[in-house]
Amino acid sequence: MTAARALSAVAAGPVRRTRRTLADGREILYFDEPGTPPRTASDDRELGERSRAGELRLDALTGDWVTIAGHRSDRTFLPPADACPLCPTGRGTVPSEVPEADYDVVVFENRFPSFASGTSDVPDVPDPIGVPDPAPAGPAGRGASLHALRPARGRCEVVAFTSDHEGSISALPPSRVRTVVEAWADRTAELSARPDVEHVFCFENRGVQIGVTLHHPHGQIYAYPYVPARAEAVLRQARRHHAATGxxxxxxxxxxxxxxxxxxxxxxxxxxxxxxxxxxxxxxxxxxxxxxxxxxxxxxxxxxxxxxxxxxxxxxxxxxxxxxxxxxxxxxxxxxxxxxxxxxxxxxxxxxxxxxxxxxxxxxxxxxxxxxxxxxxxxxxxxxxxxxxxxxxxxxx
Ligand SMILES: [Zn+2]
CATH class of the missing domain: 3.30.428.10 (HIT-like)
Incomplete structure (x- = not known):
């Protein structure tokens, strides 16, 4: 396929975004191409309380934050295709995370997040992000300040690239990939504006060898409350280069x-x-x-x-x-x-x-x-x- 011919296959017209709420209060956003029906289905599942925010602990040896998210060990692991939580509801035997009968691209808050905006067992600290406020995890004393921790604020989202369980992003038409790009751009802009977010990371893990727990073609977005180590290193190099060369x-x-x-x-x-x-x-x-x-x-x-x-x-x-x-x-x-x-x-x-x-x-x-x-x-x-x-x-x- 030549680039020129393929470009003409990219959809014209704006992508429509519909914001809805799942049964436990999590947000779901549909990104649909022109001509799709309105998204109005409601989520009738009994989901109980949504996840609390876990905690961030500072590794005093390296200065890196580590997220402790014990609730994630219970998350869905390689379910059979008819119990896929990313397929539209009605395709499998159980209601999924997506109440609609079909969709183009959908984004929703992860049910088992590493970072969340909900309540936390850890008290919020008023200090700017990146400058940990030591909160003693044991009796106050010489080592107490080495046990800095904060709530793991932020947000984790799932992006389903297609409603087709057997699909893959490489097999999607350019028009659908364009909708995925719109969804990534939209989420980057909106998550970047949140007060608890320092870095937005869109990624896809594919294949069981990588540790994928769901086969349905999907990616994730992590909105971190701090700048992860690689992003910090990349920024440091970029600043050095700019200072040296202009x-x-x-x-x-x-x-x-x-x-x-x-x-x-x-x-x-x-x-x-x-x-x-x-x-x-x-x-x-x-x-x-x-x-x-x-x-x-x-x-x-x-x-x-x-x-x-x-x-x-x-x-x-x-x-x-x-x-x-x-x-x-x-x-x-x-x-x-x-x-x-x-x-x-x-x-x-x-x-x-x-x-x-x-x-x-x-x-x-x-x-x-x-x-x-x-x-x-x-x-x-x-x-x-x-x-x-x-x-x-x-x-x-
Ligand atoms: Zn599926």
Whole structure:
């Protein structure tokens, strides 16, 4: 499919957003393309009380926040297809999380959230986020201030990309992917405006090897009450580069990859994909806009249109990456992660990027994060980034 032909297949007309409430008070938002019926179904389930916010504890050794969310261990785990909580109600044997009989794209608050705005067993602290207010977890004394904790405020949302249980984002038409992009942009803007949110992270885990607990094609959005470690490191590098050169790191990285050429995977009018120079995963690729855009909400119409074509193209290449016997291919488990600028950072130094990677290092072997990666945080990749890029170019359609 040429980019021009595919772009003409992107839906014209605005996406309609409908905000409704589930039985336990959680929000559900439908993002529908023109011509779909109004969303008016009510949720009649007996759900009981919604989850309380868990707690954030500060790791005094590293300065990282860790979320303790004991309630999540009871969450739904690989249910049979007829009990899928993401299928529209009426398709399975039990009412799902989506009361409607069909939908295009739907977003709702996670029933088992890592971060929530509800009540908490932990007292709120008045200090600015990122500067923990020590609250003693034991008798006051010399070590008390080393036990800082806060309520795990924020929000976790689920994004169902399609009502088709067997679907995948790479097989969706560009018009539907465009609606997913609208949903991501909408959620990024709205969640960024919340007082308890410092960082909005849209991502998809796919495949049981990644730890997926539901097969239905879906992603998640975490709105964190602090800036996670990777986002903080990326911001630090971007600020250093800007201070030293007056240019943005995103712009210079793309230019350097274009000049080198050997790791480029695809180039469009508004987006390009390349394998990073220091790729840490056995399969990894980044998709970046050509403009300094801090987050998905800042993308213009043309950028969203082209993303709706190139994103499924890139994911489709992952599914053709490893051949399987009989002319088939291995369905690639992956994590697709949108790295956006932290909400309250100096946004002019940051450029949005998508990182897609897999733990599958051969068609039937997983890369395990063992001692060096898990314990030391030091990465060793057995595959050269140039070889990854070569293969991703080879499996283009
Ligand atoms: Zn389903």
């Amino acid at each position: 240019r943005t790191l995103g712009e210079d990285l793309l230019e350097a990859e274009r000049a080198a050429g050997v790791r480029m995977v695809l180039e469009g009018r508004h987006w390009s994909a390349y394998v990073p120079f220091a790729a840490r995963w056995p399969v990894e690729v980044h998709l970046v806009p050509h403009r300094d855009v801090p987050d998905l909400a800042a993308l213009d119409g043309e950028e969203r249109d082209e993303l709706a074509v190139l994103y499924p193209e890139l994911l489709g290449r992952l599914d053709r990456y490893y051949p399987a016997p009989g002319g088939e291919h291995v369905v690639m488990p992956y994590i697709a992660a949108w790295h956006q600028a932290p909400v309250h950072s100096p946004r002019e130094v940051s450029r949005l990027h998508l990182q897609v990677f897999s733990v599958l290092r051969t068609p039937d072997r997983l890369k395990y994060l063992a001692g060096s990666e898990s314990a030391a945080g030091a990465w060793v990749n057995d595959v050269s980034p140039e070889a990854i890029a070569h293969r991703l170019r080879e499996v283009a359609t």
